[in-house]
Amino acid sequence: MIGFAVRRIISALPLVVGVLTLVFLLVQLVPGDPFRRAEGPDVSREAADRLGEAFGTDRPLPERYLSWLANFLGGDLGTSYSLRRPVTVLLKEAIGNTMLLAGLAIALQFLLGTGAGIAAARLHGSAIDRAVGGAAGILYALPSYWLGLLLTWTLSVRLGWLPASQMHAIDAHDFGPLQRALDALRHLVLPCLSLALPAAGGIALYVRDEMRAALGRGFVQGVRARGVGEAGVILRHGLSNALLPVVNLLGLALPGLVGGSVVIEVLFAWPGMGRLAYQAVLAQDEPLVLGCVWIASLMVIGGNLLADLLSAALDPRVREVVS
Amino acid sequence: MTRRGAARAVVPGAALLAALAAPWLAPRPPGLQEDPAGARLLPPLTRAAAIPIGEHSTWIVRSLERTREGWTFVRAGRPGFLPHERIAGPPEARFYLLGTDALGRDLASRLPYALRHSGGVAALAVALALVIGIAVGAGAAFGGRIWDAALMRSVDVLMSIPRLLLFLICATLLGPSTLLLILVLGATTWTGLARVARAQLMALRTSDLALAARAVGPSFARLLVGHLLPQIAPVIAVTAALRFADTILLESGLAFLGLGSPPPAVSLGGMIAAGREALSEAWWVAAWPGLAIAALVVALRSMTAGLLRVNDPPSLQ
Numbered sequence: 001m002i003g004f005a006v007r008r009i010i011s012a013l014p015l016v017v018g019v020l021t022l023v024f025l026l027v028q029l030v031p032g033d034p035f036r037r038a039e040g041p042d043v044s045r046e047a048a049d050r051l052g053e054a055f056g057t058d059r060p061l062p063e064r065y066l067s068w069l070a071n072f073l074g075g076d077l078g079t080s081y082s083l084r085r086p087v088t089v090l091l092k093e094a095i096g097n098t099m100l101l102a103g104l105a106i107a108l109q110f111l112l113g114t115g116a117g118i119a120a121a122r123l124h125g126s127a128i129d130r131a132v133g134g135a136a137g138i139l140y141a142l143p144s145y146w147l148g149l150l151l152t153w154t155l156s157v158r159l160g161w162l163p164a165s166q167m168h169a170i171d172a173h174d175f176g177p178l179q180r181a182l183d184a185l186r187h188l189v190l191p192c193l194s195l196a197l198p199a200a201g202g203i204a205l206y207v208r209d210e211m212r213a214a215l216g217r218g219f220v221q222g223v224r225a226r227g228v229g230e231a232g233v234i235l236r237h238g239l240s241n242a243l244l245p246v247v248n249l250l251g252l253a254l255p256g257l258v259g260g261s262v263v264i265e266v267l268f269a270w271p272g273m274g275r276l277a278y279q280a281v282l283a284q285d286e287p288l289v290l291g292c293v294w295i296a297s298l299m300v301i302g303g304n305l306l307a308d309l310l311s312a313a314l315d316p317r318v319r320e321v322v323s
Numbered sequence: 324m325t326r327r328g329a330a331r332a333v334v335p336g337a338a339l340l341a342a343l344a345a346p347w348l349a350p351r352p353p354g355l356q357e358d359p360a361g362a363r364l365l366p367p368l369t370r371a372a373a374i375p376i377g378e379h380s381t382w383i384v385r386s387l388e389r390t391r392e393g394w395t396f397v398r399a400g401r402p403g404f405l406p407h408e409r410i411a412g413p414p415e416a417r418f419y420l421l422g423t424d425a426l427g428r429d430l431a432s433r434l435p436y437a438l439r440h441s442g443g444v445a446a447l448a449v450a451l452a453l454v455i456g457i458a459v460g461a462g463a464a465f466g467g468r469i470w471d472a473a474l475m476r477s478v479d480v481l482m483s484i485p486r487l488l489l490f491l492i493c494a495t496l497l498g499p500s501t502l503l504l505i506l507v508l509g510a511t512t513w514t515g516l517a518r519v520a521r522a523q524l525m526a527l528r529t530s531d532l533a534l535a536a537r538a539v540g541p542s543f544a545r546l547l548v549g550h551l552l553p554q555i556a557p558v559i560a561v562t563a564a565l566r567f568a569d570t571i572l573l574e575s576g577l578a579f580l581g582l583g584s585p586p587p588a589v590s591l592g593g594m595i596a597a598g599r600e601a602l603s604e605a606w607w608v609a610a611w612p613g614l615a616i617a618a619l620v621v622a623l624r625s626m627t628a629g630l631l632r633v634n635d636p637p638s639l640q
Contacts, residue, residue, distance in 0.1 A: 014476065018479075019484060022481075023484065027492060137625070138621055141616070141617045142616075142617050143572055143576060145576060146575075146616070149609050149613070150609075150610075153606050157603050262485075262488065263487070289491075289492060292488070293485075296488055297485070300483050
């Protein structure tokens with residue numbers, strides 16, 4: 001297992017370098033010096049030159065790439081052009097908020113999806129099975145931001161139960177710690193549901209099919225014949241077989257989740273990485289864009305790695321095939 | 324089975340028809356703002372009337388009644404009166420099936436055009452992705468180990484960057500335009516198709532079919548297009564249909580962020596973005612395009628599930 005893990009981690013390294021290089025080159029395709037573009041009535045030519053020199057944008061491409069890479073490995077992502085603050089600091093502020101939102105969404109979609117999927121597979125052909133199938137199919141097809149609007153309209157505009165955007169109430173700094181946490185939680189509900197429900201639909205459909213297949217196999221009959229209770233059959237024998245593809249699915253769903261969180265964070269004004277990336281792109285803020293895209297890609301690669309390791313831990317066959 | 328299959332094709336078929344027939348289906352031009360004040364945010368199923376006033380302007384009014392001196396009506400929530408001589412012609416009846424948006428545009432006219440635009444963009448993007456994906460897949464399957472490794476590692480790299488972020492970068496590079504949208508959507512969609520094409524072609528490479536075809540001595544292009552691609556066409560078609568559904572979702576997300584096609588074009592995501600602005604007053608502006616996307620995606624996915632079953636009878640149970 002350790003050997004497998006080491007090999008898998010080493011094989012991810014070229015990927016990391018590849019992503020790094022591709023993103024850097026893409027951003028370099030922006031025509032002209034970023035500060036030359038700022039030149040105009042408000043910014044003189046000399047000022048633009050000085051800014052270019054200060055941020056190092058006047059140097060040739062290979063030199064910039066190497067120094068960026070060297071700084072990068074040293075943990076320095078440069079300074080944001082538009083916000084004039086170190087990119088690492090900005091990212092550090094945003095990444096926790098994104099992790100909170102995305103982490104909760106992943107947990108929620110996994111719980112809801114697996115629960116509904118198991119129930120549907122257990123009651124194969126029943127009304128509940130059909131209801132879960134229909135609801136999951138529809139949820140899975142909804143654009144997350146549209147679901148977000150729908151939830152906002154019902155829960156926020158009509159009923160007034162939940163705040164429609166931001167992470168904290170305006171007067172949040174006067175709150176005590178408990179009240180503050182509750183306030184953040186209330187702000188979390190709508191973006192988290194909009195992110196989790198469509199994905200939960202996809203997982204439910206998948207788990208239902210896998211579970212149905214697992215329960216139909218011969219060994220389940222054998223387990224039942226030995227007198228194992230229904231809960232044991234479902235949880236220990238069925239689920240352990242059905243979960244494997246789901247773990248892989250989660251790994252595959254990560255890019256979508258990271259991408260989807262851009263739209264959801266913009267929609268709900270959630271101060272996370274997706275919104276930061278969106279603002280950076282609109283401001284043509286090269287170091288900040290690089291930092292955001294890079295961290296997002298790293299999260300995706302790390303997620304895939306985790307999914308692979310997890311499935312190898314769950315299933316010895318995976319380890320054998322690779323080694 | 325075939326009957327259910329046909330039933331599954333109804334929604335995508337209807338969407339295709341609506342998109343193609345948009346100019347005939349839409350009662351009015353999609354961008355027409357007859358009376359931004361009077362027709363603002365009218366709910367669905369509103370019966371109204373258009374009163375021509377002077378050369379170019381029109382008032383959209385409700386509860387129109389003729390009196391001896393002129394016409395009484397309600398416009399933008401306020402009662403009004405116009406004497407006969409102020410009116411340039413007889414009032415026309417207007418029926419807003421899906422309601423209007425904040426600029427007084429008819430949603431029933433905009434929806435078919437949005438379907439046409441978003442569907443067209445997604446279809447062209449998937450077509451581009453098909454060409455690149457099959458070419459790369461074939462290159463990896465037949466090019467030898469080095470090409471295989473190089474191409475597939477590039478696919479891994481591209482797949483590691485979230486597509487939406489990749490598009491964000493490209494949109495700022497060149498400014499939003501429909502052509503760029505199609506190119507970038509296509510250029511970020513081909514990776515999955517390339518993996519499928521490679522796996523399928525790898526399996527076919529050493530088959531008797533490939534051997535027999537090769538014995539006749541065709542060129543590589545002929546072997547690929549004439550003999551091997553028809554074999555993998557069903558799988559590719561299913562993958563492409565699923566990608567089409569994903570691309571519709573992604574395109575609408577981009578349009579929602581304001582990074583889709585620039586304004587005169589009407590897209591589903593753009594309509595939802597407009598609906599977001601009006602959400603506190605009107606639910607219907609955002610509702611219809613969202614429902615259209617959901618219906619289309621559900622239908623496409625269940626249609627492909629049906630196709631898979633036709634191709635693979637053992638999974639029928």
